[in-house]
Each structure stands twice: as structure tokens, then as C-alpha cells.
Amino acid sequence: MRLSFPACVILALMYTWKTIRKVLVMSLKTPAQDPVFACCDFSSQAAGGCWAAMPASLLILGKGKILKKKLIDLIPEFNLIEDSALREKVLAAWDEAIKLGGWEVGDLEKIPFTLSLKDCPINLKDHVRGVTQACVSIEKIFKKIYNGKIKINRDSLVAGALLHDVGKLLECKKEGGKYIKSRSGYLLRHPFSGVALCYKHGIPEDILHLIAVHSKEGEGFKRTTEAIILNHADFANFDVFSLDVALE
Ligand SMILES: [Fe+2]
Numbered sequence: 001m002r003l004s005f006p007a008c009v010i011l012a013l014m015y016t017w018k019t020i021r022k023v024l025v026m027s028l029k030t031p032a033q034d035p036v037f038a039c040c041d042f043s044s045q046a047a048g049g050c051w052a053a054m055p056a057s058l059l060i061l062g063k064g065k066i067l068k069k070k071l072i073d074l075i076p077e078f079n080l081i082e083d084s085a086l087r088e089k090v091l092a093a094w095d096e097a098i099k100l101g102g103w104e105v106g107d108l109e110k111i112p113f114t115l116s117l118k119d120c121p122i123n124l125k126d127h128v129r130g131v132t133q134a135c136v137s138i139e140k141i142f143k144k145i146y147n148g149k150i151k152i153n154r155d156s157l158v159a160g161a162l163l164h165d166v167g168k169l170l171e172c173k174k175e176g177g178k179y180i181k182s183r184s185g186y187l188l189r190h191p192f193s194g195v196a197l198c199y200k201h202g203i204p205e206d207i208l209h210l211i212a213v214h215s216k217e218g219e220g221f222k223r224t225t226e227a228i229i230l231n232h233a234d235f236a237n238f239d240v241f242s243l244d245v246a247l248e
Contacts, residue, residue, distance in 0.1 A: 067095045070105040074125055077132040080158045086204075090159050093166055093201045100197075101169035101182075111172060112179055113165070117242055124168060127237055132161040134233035142229075150225055153206065157226040160210025163203065164230060167194030167211075191217045 068091050072078050081087040098105060112120035113127030122130075139152050167190030173182040184193060194211040206224065213221045214230050223231060 067098060067105055071095070074105060074108060075129055075132075075162070077129055077136075077158070077162060080132070080136060081155055081162075083155050086155060086159055089198075089201045089203055090162055093163060093198045093203065096201070097166045097169040097197055101173070103169060111168070113168070114238065115172060115179060115181055120241070122241060124165065128162060128165060130237045131164065131230070131233050132158060134236060135161040135229055138229050138233060152225055152229070156204070156206050156210065157229060159203070160207045160214070160226060160230050161233065163194060163198055163207065164211050164214040164234060165190055165194070166197060167191060170197075189215075189217065191215050 071091055071094055078087060078091060081090060098107075103111070108125040108128075109123050111124045113122050113124045114120055135157050136154075139154055139157055142150060142152060167188075170188075170193045171182060171185030171190045172179055173185075174180075188196070191212050191214065195208050198208055198211060206226070209224060210227045210230050212218065213223050213227050214234050218227070218231065
């Protein structure tokens with residue numbers, strides 16, 4: 001059957017539109033709409049435990065670049081990581097945690113850094129910055145005073161400090177205007193969810209160790225030098241806000 005020229009043009013246009021539509025539908029499909037992720041409830045503020053089953057490649061590719069700049073603007077300490085590949089992985093982990101928790105980057109300035117303190121005055125962003133800067137300062141002082149007698153991997157320390165509480169974005173949810181512990185938080189405290197999340201993004205084991213043992217879960221566990229520094233920096237940044245009023 002021979003087709004006229006206009007008919008050929010129409011057919012070509014129809015085929016092109018079909019292809020474009022297919023690509024658009026695929027790119028706009030959310031994980032929850034995909035049969036692969038049918039068991040996951042991504043509509044809730046804090047995603048259920050099922051998030052850990054999501055292929056890392058999909059998570060990393062997502063729309064990570066959109067949030068990256070906003071994250072760096074809010075937490076400039078990301079730029080203290082010298083290894084650019086590591087910095088990208090750290091940002092990707094944060095990006096994913098924000099999305100899985102159903103948050104916006106701006107929420108980092110509202111989420112309390114801990115649910116243990118009543119009327120917590122410090123948000124997660126400032127806590128992460130405070131801990132990271134404390135770690136960097138300790139590293140600088142140790143390097144100067146102890147002059148080579150201890151070895152500290154600065155990039156690992158900075159990355160660990162930036163990531164140590166990333167799991168809190170899954171541990172916490174907002175309900176009725178209040179920040180409360182999510183189901184994920186009851187099942188997996190933030191050091192566990194943080195490690196799982198970061199493992200998927202190819203964060204090296206030395207840094208996963210820092211996330212795993214930075215809190216009470218790490219008590220009785222042998223810590224690396226970087227993990228010791230992070231543990232103390234984190235608790236210093238916590239304890240000053242949990243002082244008994246009578247002792248102030
Ligand atoms: Fe912390």
C-alpha cells in the first residue's frame with residue numbers, strides 16, 4: 001500500500017508524539033505508582049520501613065540536583081568535604097532523606113534537632129552545623145597541638161558529622177502541627193536508618209561507622225578516632241540544651 005506524502009508526515013508526527021508521551025509518563029511516574037514499589041506508602045509524612053528496598057540507582061538519579069544547591073545554601077559545611085565524589089554522595093543521601101520523609105529543604109530550619117527536649121530551641125540544620133563545625137575545630141586543634149601523633153581523616157569526620165543525624169528525617173514526622181516520632185522512628189532509630197540510607201548511596205564504611213556509633217547505640221563499641229570526636233561533639237551540642245535549670 002502506497003501512502004501519500006501528507007499521510008506519511010501525519011504518521012511520522014503521531015509516532016513522534018507517542019514516543020515523547022511515553023518518555024514523559026515514565027519520567028513523571030512516582031515510585032508509589034510503580035508496581036515495583038506498590039508495597040510502599042510514600043504518601044505518609046515519614047515513609048514506612050519499606051523504603052530501604054528501593055534501588056539506590058533510582059534514588060540517586062531522581063531529582064537530586066534540584067535540592068543540592070538549596071542544601072548547600074542552608075548548610076555550607078557540605079563544601080568542607082574536599083573529595084567531590086564523596087560530597088555528592090553525602091548530598092544525595094540528604095536529598096533522599098528529605099524526600100522520603102516528605103519534607104522540604106526549608107523544614108530543616110523548623111524540625112527540632114531532638115524530640116527528647118521539651119520545646120527544643122534548636123533546629124536540625126543548626127545542630128548539624130554546630131556538630132560539624134565543632135568536629136572541624138577539634139581536628140584543627142588536635143592537628144596543631146598533637147602534631148602528627150594521632151591521625152584524623154578530615155573528610156570522613158566532616159562527612160560523618162554532616163550525616164550523623166540524617167536518619168532523623170525518617171525518625172520524625174509532623175502531625176497536627178507537632179513534631180512526633182514516626183513509625184519508622186519506633187522501628188529504627190536514626191543511627192540505623194541513617195546507616196541504611198547512606199549505605200545505599202555508596203558512603204564508605206568508615207563513615208557508616210561514625211553514623212552507627214555516634215549515639216548511645218555506640219556505647220561499648222570500639223570507636224575510631226573520628227567517631228570519638230563526633231560522639232563528644234554531638235553530646236556537647238546536645239547536653240548544653242538539656243541542662244537542669246537549677247544548674248544554670
Ligand atoms: Fe546529633
